[in-house]
Amino acid sequence: MSNTGVSKIICIQEGCNISVDGKCLEGLDKDNCPHCSIEDILDLNTESILPSPTDEVSQTRNVVENKYRKLYSATALKEEETISITSRSLARVIVLAGVPFSGKTTTIASLYDSFLRNYSYAGYLFKSSKSLIGLEEISFLSRSYSERNKADTQRTPYAIGKDNYIHFEIADPNRCTDLLFTDISGEHFENAINNKQDAEKLYFLRRADHFTLFIDSSKLLNNHHRAFTRKQNRGILKALLEANILSSETFVEIVFSKWDIVLDNKESNNEVFIVVENELKDILISRKIQTTIHKIISRSDFENIDSGEGLDVLLNQWINKSRYLRHPMTSINRGYNLKNREYLNFKY
Secondary structure, three states: OOEEEEEEEEEOHHHHHHHHHOOOOOOOOOOOOEEEEEEEEEEEEOOOOOOOOHHHHHHHHHHHHOOOOOOOOOOOHHHHHHHHHHOOOOOOEEEEEEOOOOOOHHHHHHHHHHHHHOOOOOEEEEOOOOOOOHHHHHHHOOHHHHHHOOOOOOOHHHHHHHHOEEEEEEEEEOOEEEEEOOOOOHEEEEEHHHOOOHHHHHHHHOOOOOOEHHHHHHHOOOOHHHHHHHHHHHHHHHHHHHOOOOOOOEOOOOEEEEEHHHHOOOOOOOOHHHHHHHHHHHHHHHOOEEEEEOOEEEOOOOOOOOOEEEEHHHHHHHHHHHOOOOOOOOOOOOOOOHOOOOOHHOOO
C-alpha cells in the first residue's frame, strides 16, 4: 500500500466489491488478484484535499441550473412572471374593473372562445399564451365536460390576491401584440370605494394602458338595484382618482355588460344608460381622461342573440391604443437643400 497518504483498492472486474467490503469476487488476496490495483486518493505531502460533500452538492446544483430553466406555471401569471413579457414588447396592460358578477372574467373566457371557434377573430390571430391553463380553468364551467346545464364562469376568489394576469399574444399581418388582463376579484374595487388605503393598494393601475369598468346592465334595469349600482360605479372612479391611482394617460372604457338582457327586454328604458354614461363621463372629463362607451354580450342567455357581440370593437381598442403610443413618431423635414451642400464641391 502507498505510504504517501490515503489509498483505495480499485477492481476492474464487474460485480467485485473489494473496494467496499475488502472481499475479492474470486476469493484472492488483493496483492495477488490480477484485476486489482491500489491508487492514492489523498497525497499528504501536498495541499490537495478531497472535495467536501457540500462542494459536490453545489456543483450538481450548478449543472442542473445550467441545464434547465424555469418555466411558466401556465396558470394565471404573477406579477414577477409578467416582467419577461413587458420587457420584450410594448405589452398592453388592461385592468378589468367592476363589482363582483359584473362580467369581467366571463369576457376573458368569451374572447378566448372566440379565437378557439374561428381561424381568426376581428382580423386577428391567436398566436400564443403563457397562461393557457389559466384560460382553461376560467372556461371550465362553460365546457360540456363540466356537466352543467347552462354555461357559467367561476368567479375569481378574493383570496388569490391582486397580482393575477391572463396573457394573450395576438397577431395581425403587421405585428404581434401582448395583452395582459388583470383577473382580480370585484371585492377589491368595492373596498376601494370607502377606504383610500385599499384604493392605493391597486398600484398596478398606474401602469395600465386601459381601465375597463364593467357595469351589469341587468341591475340598471332593475328598480331595486339601479340606484346602488350607479352609486357603486361612481364611487369606484372617484376613489381611484382621489388616490391618484387612475392616470390621465390611461384609456378608460365604460362597458355595459350582459347587453343581451337589454335586447331581450322589449319594455326596457334605455334612458337610464344614457344617464349613467353622462355622469361617469363628467367625472372622467374633469381629469381629461379619454373615455369610450361599449355594450357587449360576452355570453348570451338567449338562443336568438349571439354571444361575443361588441367584443371585436373592444379588442381593437385594447390593441390599437396604448398610453405609450399617444405621440406617434413622425418624419421631420429639416429643410435641407442638398444641391447647395459643401461636400458637393469635392467631387472626384
